[in-house]
Every structure is written in structure tokens, then in C-alpha cells.
Amino acid sequence: MRRGWWEAVRARGADPAVSFGRSTSSWGASLTRRGPGFVVLYRWKLRPEAEASFVQAWSRISELLLEQRGSLGSRRHRGSDGLWYSYAQWSSAEARSKAFAADPVDSKASKQMQAAIAEEFPEVVLESYADCIVSGLS
Secondary structure, eight states, X not given: OHHHHHHHHHHTTOOHHHHTTOOTTOTTSOOOOOOOSEEEEEEEEEOGGGHHHHHHXXXXXXXXXXXXXXXXXXXXXXXXXXXXXXXXXXXXXXHHHHHHHSSOSOHHHHHHHHHHEEEEEEEEEEOOSOOOOOOSOO
């Protein structure tokens, strides 16, 4: 399985050693590549009947933040605990603040997301110490 992963990374023109912050001459080195400067974790309990609506709205907003407001991207997950999770990456706290200081990128999608949320938990700011995610693999 791991061999297939390395091949996929190389097929996209990336060097797996560089992707993981390792020197090609030292495969046993620890991971050293730090991630983006600012990451926020979001958590929600959604109304079961509105999950599809939430996914659609979240995708729209995330795409617009990436295209128009300087977001470095985000990922959405559904946990085994029934909660939905998302983490968004930004170059800095200031970049995120600036992105949200303006009007919503899509007010209809924002209202759609809010209507789907049964319970929202406090945001968690994460400090990145190592980045081991390979991007761009399909």
C-alpha cells in the first residue's frame, strides 16, 4: 500500500521526501515541515435532515473563501462521534480576521449552513508543528 502512495506522489511530480520535509539522503529523519501559520478547527452537531444542505453550503463558502478571501483551504469530516468537523488553513490570524471582517462571501449559503446546525461548539485554534498531508492526490 505504501509503495502505491509513493508512486502516486511521484506521478504528480512531487518528491515524497520533500513533501514530508525529509532529506532524500536521510529517510529515517523526523518530520520537520511545518504547516500553515494559522489553523482553526470547527465542530458542529447537525440536524440529520439538513446534512446534505449543510455540505452544499459549506462547500460553496469554502470555495469562495479560497478564491476570493485568501484562505489556504479547508477540509470537512464526519466523526465517528456523530459530529461534523472542519479545519481551515490561513496564512495568519490577521488574514482570517480580514476575510471575515467583510460581508459574507455568500449570505444565502451562510444562512443555509446556520439553519442546518443543531449545536455549534467553540472554535479551536491549532498551532501546526508538522505537516504530513499530501495534497492533490485524487
